[in-house]
Amino acid sequence: METTAPDLYSIPQDMLDFRDLVRQIAQEQIAPRAADIDREAAYPHDIRKLLAEQDILGLPFSEEYGGTGTGTLMLQMAVEEIAKVCASSALILMIQELGSLPLTLHASDELKAKWFPKLASGECSPAFALSEPEAGSDPAAMRTTAVRDGDEWVINGTKNWITNAGIADYYVVFAKTDREKNRITAFLVEADRPGFSIGNYEHKLGIKGSPTGSPVLEDVRVPHENIIGVEGKGLSVALSTLERTRLGAAAQAVGIAQGATDYANQYAKERLAFGKPINQLQGLQFKLADMETGTAAARELLYKACAMCDRPERPADLPKYTSMAKLFASDNAMKVTLEAIQILGGYGYVNDYPVERMMRDAKITQIYEGTNEIQRVVIARQMTA
The missing domain is CATH 1.10.540.10 (Acyl-CoA dehydrogenase/oxidase, N-terminal domain)
Incomplete structure (x- = not known):
């Protein structure tokens, strides 16, 4: 054979x-x-x-x-x-x-x-509006509501931590449509609908070139055909989306970690101490070796999970693998960027060099698209199922 x-x-x-x-x-x-x-x-x-x-x-x-x-x-x-x-x-x-x-x-x-x-074509840009001031990791606690009025739905509420706020042409908005049964529905809400506005923008530690804000919906009317999926099944829309898009955070984390590793490695080749390049010092060699190894491992886990997403049939263990990829890659990115700063020493701490920005950017990958604590819950549930 x-x-x-x-x-x-x-x-x-x-x-x-x-x-x-x-x-x-x-x-x-x-x-x-x-x-x-x-x-x-x-x-x-x-x-x-x-x-x-x-x-x-x-x-x-x-x-x-x-x-x-x-x-x-x-x-x-x-x-x-x-x-x-x-x-x-x-x-x-x-x-x-x-x-x-x-x-x-x-x-x-x-x-x-x-x-x-x-x-x-890039003519339009979207956004995903699930989180609220009092509902982050627990979407069922959301307070945004949508009430049917003829062929329209009237949406009221405030979202929080929404990427692309003020940039997006439409927002995928999740709202409660049945309070008694705690049912959520997903709606496509165009940014130019009356009553839609951005209340405020966050001032963040990192990813500063991407606006994060709080969309406010005051009696925003959308047609019934703007429902995404099935009425009352919005939570499954959100979870099936995040099951895959958490790989974006994993890929971002792998990229940040590799960028920091490459920069620190090049710096260590050129920086002299005690009469020789600092990459000849075993203490720094070990740091660089661990940074490269951790990032390579994160990439393999990411690519494995991506390949599973691309299969015609959804694998039963897909949530476990996408969560593991996001968890491992983001933790690695935080660890690697901190080490990159240490290798650059004082230069790593100033913004004339990129590694302090990479560290600030890395932190959010442990938080958004489901915190790493939530990822561990997903992995553990799959293991005990």
Whole structure:
């Protein structure tokens, strides 16, 4: 019997070629902007335009709607490459998936046909509005409500921690439609609907080039056909989305960690101490070896989980693998960026060098898309099922 094992464990060449294109764009055109994006805390419209022009924003969509049709692994490889140089810019691509995957998995053909071509081309941008001031890890505690009025729904409430606030053309809004049975429904809410506004923006530790805000809905009316999925089944819309999009946070974390490792490694080659490069000192060699190893392990777990997402049939253990990838990659990114700062010493602590920004950006990967404590709950439940 002829063995094909090496081919079974390799990434197709066309995907590697696209990854290399994204890497080149990131290194040459995004990296020079990264420090300014962080310093100015301004959304990089120029980077979004660049990603649209290069079909990168089309990665989450099928060819039918003008997307690339290349699947989850290719998408997250691209997130990783952008995150190596600028986590805020990587979030532009991550939110393309987070704000559209609920439609991909659950929406009517009419909603997909209306929005996906404009999303794939980069003309429009989405957002995902689940969290609230009193409902983060526990979405069932949400207070936003939607009441049926003829052929419309009237939505009232406030969301919190919403990425792309003020940028998005529509928001996937989750609201309670049956208080007695605690039923939630997902709605597509266009940003220009009367009564919709952004109450305030957060001032964050990291990912400063991506606005995070609190959408406010005051008697916002949306047509019944704007329901995503089935009325009362909104929680399953949210969970099935997050099951996959947490891989975006994992890919971002892998990218940040690799970017920090590469920078620290190059610095250690050039920095002299005691008459020789500091990469000749065993204490620092061991740090760099652990950083490289942890990031390689995180990447393998990420790619495994992505490949599972791309299978025609959903594997039963998919939630466990996507949670493990997100948990491990984000914890590793935090550890690696702290070590990168230590290797650079005093230079690591100042913003003339990128590793302090990478550390600040890494922290959020342990929190959003489901905190790492929640990921451990998901993994443990799958193990005891």
